[in-house]
Amino acid sequence: MPPPARRGRRVAPLLALLVLLASCASGEPDLEVGTARAGVPAGGATQITLEITNHGDGDDQLVGAGTPAAAAVELHETVIDDGQASMVEHEAVPLPAGETVSFRPGSLHLMMVLPDESVDEGGTFPLTLRFEASDERTVEVEVVPTADLLDGPVAE
Ligand SMILES: [Cu+2]
Numbered sequence: 001m002p003p004p005a006r007r008g009r010r011v012a013p014l015l016a017l018l019v020l021l022a023s024c025a026s027g028e029p030d031l032e033v034g035t036a037r038a039g040v041p042a043g044g045a046t047q048i049t050l051e052i053t054n055h056g057d058g059d060d061q062l063v064g065a066g067t068p069a070a071a072a073v074e075l076h077e078t079v080i081d082d083g084q085a086s087m088v089e090h091e092a093v094p095l096p097a098g099e100t101v102s103f104r105p106g107s108l109h110l111m112m113v114l115p116d117e118s119v120d121e122g123g124t125f126p127l128t129l130r131f132e133a134s135d136e137r138t139v140e141v142e143v144v145p146t147a148d149l150l151d152g153p154v155a156e
Pocket of ligand 1: 076077087110111
């Protein structure tokens with residue numbers, strides 16, 4: 001199905017761009033999302049811990065997260081500057097091929113803003129993760145005492 005001549009001009013640069021992108025990402029990402037846990041909220045916020053492993057041979061990025069159980073889930077990173085800890089928000093977090101990225105307090109983390117009453121010890125809620133290349137994934141998050149959260153991302 002040859003396109004009309006006028007459209008052909010617009011398609012050519014697009015094809016060039018696609019070829020360029022294809023050469024950057026040699027393969028496909030293959031993501032595994034580990035056990036997700038959230039701390040009992042305090043002061044209108046809490047954190048979610050989880051690990052994402054990219055078993056594939058192509059890079060990906062976490063570009064967003066959300067849940068009906070909170071106003072927002074933000075991608076944060078704790079940074080230490082001059083002995084002062086502060087949090088910066090990321091638009092996206094790289095998930096390089098062959099690597100595991102951990103989200104946990106004190107480093108990269110998922111911040112839940114204004115969690116509702118369903119986010120209580122022993123409860124669960126769904127968390128949807130959105131990726132640049134892979135399909136979005138929804139996982140069940142278990143709510144645990146915050147002290148347990150600090151033990152480590154996955155204890156099994
Ligand atoms: Cu934060």
